[in-house]
Amino acid sequence: MKSEYSKWYHPYKPAKEYNKKVAYFSMEFGIHQSFNIYSGGLGFLAGSHMRSGFELKQNMIGVGMLWKYGYYDQARNEDQTLKVEFNEKHFDFLEDTGIEVEIKLHDNPHVKVRAYVLKPEIFGTVPMYFLSTDVEGNDHLSRTITNHLYDSNPVTRVSQSIVLGIGGAKVVEALGGADTYHLNEGHALPAFYYLRDRGVKKSQMVFTTHTPEKAGNEERDARHLNRCGFFGRTLSQEEIEKEMVNGGKINYTISALRMSKKANAVSKLHAIVANDMWKDYEGVSKIIPITNAQNQKFWQDETIKKAWTKKNIKAYKKRKTELKTELFDTVLQQTGKTFNPNVLTVVWARRFAEYKRADLLLHDFDRFKRLLSNQKYPIQIIWAGKPYPFDYNAIDVFNHLVHQSKSQPNIAVLVGYEIDLSKKLKCGSDVWLNTPRITREASGTSGMTAAMNGSVNVSTNDGWIPEFQEDGKNCFVLPALDHHLPTWDQDNIDANNLYDILETKVAPTYYDNPEKWQKIVYQGMDDVIPEFTTQRMADDYYKKLF
Known part of the structure; x- marks a missing residue:
């Protein structure tokens, strides 16, 4: 019939x-x-x-x-x-x-x-x-x-x-x-x-x-x-x-x-x-x-939305802690690691395509280790994403991150990156990390839904970001570079800038100046809605x- x-x-x-x-x-x-x-x-x-x-x-x-x-x-x-x-x-x-x-x-x-x-x-x-x-x-x-x-x-x-x-x-x-x-x-x-x-x-x-x-x-x-x-x-x-x-x-x-x-x-x-x-x-x-x-209705947490609309910082922080705790339950289930909701949490989550550089944070391994062991400004990092099942280079990067995470209590690599986990990561992160090589990311949208939920974008100035960014006010942007440079040189420059931003801007603001951090969070939400809604x-x- x-x-x-x-x-x-x-x-x-x-x-x-x-x-x-x-x-x-x-x-x-x-x-x-x-x-x-x-x-x-x-x-x-x-x-x-x-x-x-x-x-x-x-x-x-x-x-x-x-x-x-x-x-x-x-x-x-x-x-x-x-x-x-x-x-x-x-x-x-x-x-x-x-x-x-x-x-x-x-x-x-x-x-x-x-x-x-x-x-x-x-x-x-x-x-x-x-x-x-x-x-x-x-x-x-x-x-x-x-x-x-x-x-x-x-x-x-x-x-x-x-x-x-x-x-x-x-x-x-x-x-x-x-x-x-x-x-x-x-x-x-x-x-x-x-x-x-x-x-x-x-x-x-x-x-x-x-x-x-x-x-x-x-x-x-x-x-x-x-x-x-x-x-x-x-x-x-x-x-x-x-x-x-x-x-x-x-x-x-x-x-x-x-x-x-x-x-x-x-x-x-x-x-x-x-x-x-x-x-x-x-x-x-x-x-x-x-x-x-x-789509805002689908991706934005309702309680976060209410707190943002009323600019109720207390309600926002309470909900953000709950959302971080929910995400950390998934981290515990998958990896056996206990993450702390009071610690600055950085997430890199998207397709594991080569130009997106999932492993950019590991480019200078000594600096990466220093970042992980900083007692004054502790950090937790989560990776998630699906490589194409027959892209063995991308799978190798994923597995490399898994092996690194085994010896570090504050980094985790999650599997099952689909809509539910994506939503949890966007709601439960403090920082949404976006690292494509300049001009290679046509748009990228994960940072939009992250911003809707109060996650602050730290990104190269590519895709949709140039239309959104006010560096230091609604996100943190890596300085521009010449995208015609050899990829190794681009990666070198971007990695060093990324370490600098995390060490001298992101972490100190998050821990030492929570009022300013909250301002950046709200400004990100103000600027992403409705301009970047479907x-x-x-x-x-x-x-x-x-």
Whole structure:
């Protein structure tokens, strides 16, 4: 039986200014801890967007993938190092829409894709449709396409893009079609090719680019993609040559920029970097900045919010101590270490990508040890985050931190970095440490939700930070450096500045001048809300992009 969600349907009358029908495609969504089908920031951002779309009564739907094993479950080996587990997921809150479409994949012209709906009342999002090929009638290989988010097999990865793009576009057609098709990153690029052939105009297609990292801007052999069914049909030699760049390749980002009427970067700095990155390619659309944000209602602790609104320092401190204690229960459970709520607590937590430099604090090991053993200004440090399960360099960094933590009572490395732990870390930290190499972090959003909960950002001046920072007033920022320097030199300079800031500014302010510290905490909250909330961002997308 088909539900009301087998056609374009919202349980509310869309607000007048958000009446345009928008289909938002994303490979991952981070909506709730129980729905663990995301890997990191891209998913957290998309999930917050879907929540704010609902709160603002926008006429939008989300289109994503139903990952049978999610991303991966982060556990530990016998020696505490990282263990990657793939466990089957069950989501009883999803409903079968009855919508099933067919796509051509490689030599199989009849791969079935089924759509499941997440209704708005479950988690407070716009209606969302999740696609699966684990469908009766599909052959074994086809059924495994939606097993793993960002599968390590390149052919499977291409198939995933086709399922999300073409399968997703066909599902949207079955729902009644959209006025605007929005690709959140290039993963769903096949949607644009398919829609273009169906007469959907360039004015109806928009695109968000999320990363200046080369690895994040997929590029694959054009002829191989043509054989896979990437374009929705087999392109002629002449047609495919029009799409090629860089010696016979299809660059997902360049193709999306060429086919969309308008595109956006995810911070003002990123817009400058992105426009410069793609300026030499013909026919690319203009890239405007719409800075990322996060959903305040979901991420901000309610008691913290009340204390901040009333500027009630006593209530704030009481709640902060409770939140630190909750976080330290997790530290105790995972590591057997007892952390003290009265001690300055620094957290580094995000994806373990190389440019984010999880181990920057260990760059000068003698200074790191000095920082840890400072009796006058004691410190506790927590690391958490998920490396890509097949990025062995990142896993090595994670494991290196684990081994270091064994001999130090005041450092801990946590596993299971998903929404619940992320929230605990943001609520229970005093300092949110953010250390990407300059210009490499398109936006970053974890520091926003940390600031909403009174955690003070200590950061390089990258991503969203230049739009927020007032050094010493609402955060602490590492001095600018020349990002063209060799990475070792950049790391050296940044590490020394980071030690200086922690030793001479952060710790002394926290311990010797609690009034000033409280002022910085509140100023951070004042400046992050509402400017960096997804209510503002979701409104911007309708006004500036759609």
